[in-house]
Amino acid sequence: MPDLQHKRILLGITGGVAAYKAAELTRLLIKAGADVRVAMSAAATQFVTPLTFQALSGKPVLTQLWDTDVDNGMAHIELTRAVDAVLIAPASADFIAKLVHGLADDLLSTLCLARACPLLVAPAMNQKMWENPATQRNIHQLRGDGVTLLGPAAGEQACGETGLGRMLEPAELLAGLSAYFQPKLLAGLRVLVSAGPTLEMIDPVRAITNISSGKMGYAVARAAYEAGAEVTLVSGVTCRETPLGVTRLSVTSAGEMAQAVESRAHHADIFVSVAAVADYRPASYTAQKIKKSEHTLTLDLLPNEDILMRIASRADAPFCVGFAAETENLLEHGEAKRQRKRLPLLVVNRAQDALGSDGNELLLLDDAGQHLLPQADKLTLARQLITHIAQLYTHKTRGSHAAPD
Structure with a gap:
């Protein structure tokens, strides 16, 4: 430490x-x-x-x-x-x-x-x-x-x-x-963080999910609390301990996460969407376990709502920060996603290096361009990210209160 x-x-x-x-x-x-x-x-x-x-x-x-x-x-x-x-x-x-x-x-x-x-x-x-x-x-x-x-x-x-x-x-x-001992860059602010994977149940024992561990999202929640913010963490299914001082809301599916985030977004000054939300869910849920057979099993999948885009498009939207896990062309795909969702800041990482690991490398994309956070443990990266968010948020709020010419 x-x-x-x-x-x-x-x-x-x-x-x-x-x-x-x-x-x-x-x-x-x-x-x-x-x-x-x-x-x-x-x-x-x-x-x-x-x-x-x-x-x-x-x-x-x-x-x-x-x-x-x-x-x-x-x-x-x-x-x-x-x-x-x-x-x-x-x-x-x-x-x-x-x-x-x-x-x-x-x-x-x-x-x-x-x-x-x-x-x-x-x-x-x-x-x-x-x-x-x-x-x-x-x-x-x-x-x-x-x-x-x-x-x-x-x-x-x-x-x-x-x-x-x-x-x-x-x-x-x-x-x-x-x-x-951390600088209180977010003192007096309320930060909402989503973290971890979501589970989309197929039957009582099977689900569609991903290999996200929630480490990065939990590190961001901890770093925001260290910076003096009041932090609410909406978490998917993970074994991680809730960071000290953070209020945690546990959810399972993408739908539950969307409801939890939506109900609290109007209280937040900043929303950091780190969760690895499942893009699709089964079109139907089978109440009894599907028995294994020799036949091919076909699942019909429906797209889940984009939680971050929904929050960012609100009239009373908080300052929104997104995360994107990409396997190639990080800059191109990341900037396209940032523009599509109209985000002031998008954090891109390489999926094969990030999911489940203790360390990472982050590429921050904002209106000023790109900023690389070199390989480090996730708490160190989270603290650096919170510093960057605090700078952008301060600039934005000062700009919104500036006197007209």
């Missing part, structure tokens, strides 16, 4: 069962190239020993307010002067209350109060504690104070109950921290 390379992170750990996850988070941060220093509350040391984090981070763990590891003995002042961010994971209900009221009775709470860098908090507590009005007031105040919250998630908790309050998994926290 190159965006965390050389980032200096102070990881604060408070008391709670989820403290064991902070060990894996430390490992992932180090693996991503971050420089990690760990500070623990007294309660946290009851769940995981400081020695564990010292071994993982390669640095002594700070637990005492007047820690002698800092030359002048003022760790609560010095620690945040040389870091890019403080991340508290897990953050207990008690510690969150301390942050809100400015209490400073140990090293971790004091350094947060005296910090000179951004603060991110990953709540972890029982679902009733999370739902308590006092906690919700504190969370509201934290946000108002400019603190970034990562989570919590819903799920089974150590106490045996199920609900909101569970700390995000280490990989999700890593993604959230990575997202924090």
Whole structure:
């Protein structure tokens, strides 16, 4: 994760069962190239020993307010002067209350109060504690104070109950921290993304589909969220995990995807159509499994509606971006498709290289010409694409509000 390379992170750990996850988070941060220093509350040391984090981070763990590891003995002042961010994971209900009221009775709470860098908090507590009005007031105040919250998630908790309050998994926290450092080029905007393949059912066990994995569309959704947008992802059938912070709507067929996109397009500022929508569907559906025989089976196929063209032709159309997978003559076929659909931007890739792969090469076509994004992993490409989209969108909106001559 190159965006965390050389980032200096102070990881604060408070008391709670989820403290064991902070060990894996430390490992992932180090693996991503971050420089990690760990500070623990007294309660946290009851769940995981400081020695564990010292071994993982390669640095002594700070637990005492007047820690002698800092030359002048003022760790609560010095620690945040040389870091890019403080991340508290897990953050207990008690510690969150301390942050809100400015209490400073140990090293971790004091350094947060005296910090000179951004603060991110990953709540972890029982679902009733999370739902308590006092906690919700504190969370509201934290946000108002400019603190970034990562989570919590819903799920089974150590106490045996199920609900909101569970700390995000280490990989999700890593993604959230990575997202924090991305430029907020789409702040305040709403982005709609379609991704993955569609399935057109023939009978209960057979379907027409394609080999799209959804990786590129999910990467675009993640990159848009990282850029500060409110993101809705309409996804075909895929095994991919929903990106952190993204609202996902799952569909199966092209018809279902068209309905989902259509119902949300009027709320979107930008629509990025990455989905590999089936071009055809069976003319009829057989309710029972078609039995295999020696005879030739013929299917009558009907064309599916072009979702992107339909959205782009609306009077209130969002800024529309299309994707095209071609096997030859990428520039010629891509530009013809862009003109036909009247798109400000079309992204072309080579189908045989793109579908299902972890990396890709993209050719961006817009009114200014062509722009090549060289071979890279799909998240890197998605971030570069979002930067290009943000530039075009800003130019378009500025132009539309320009005063007449």
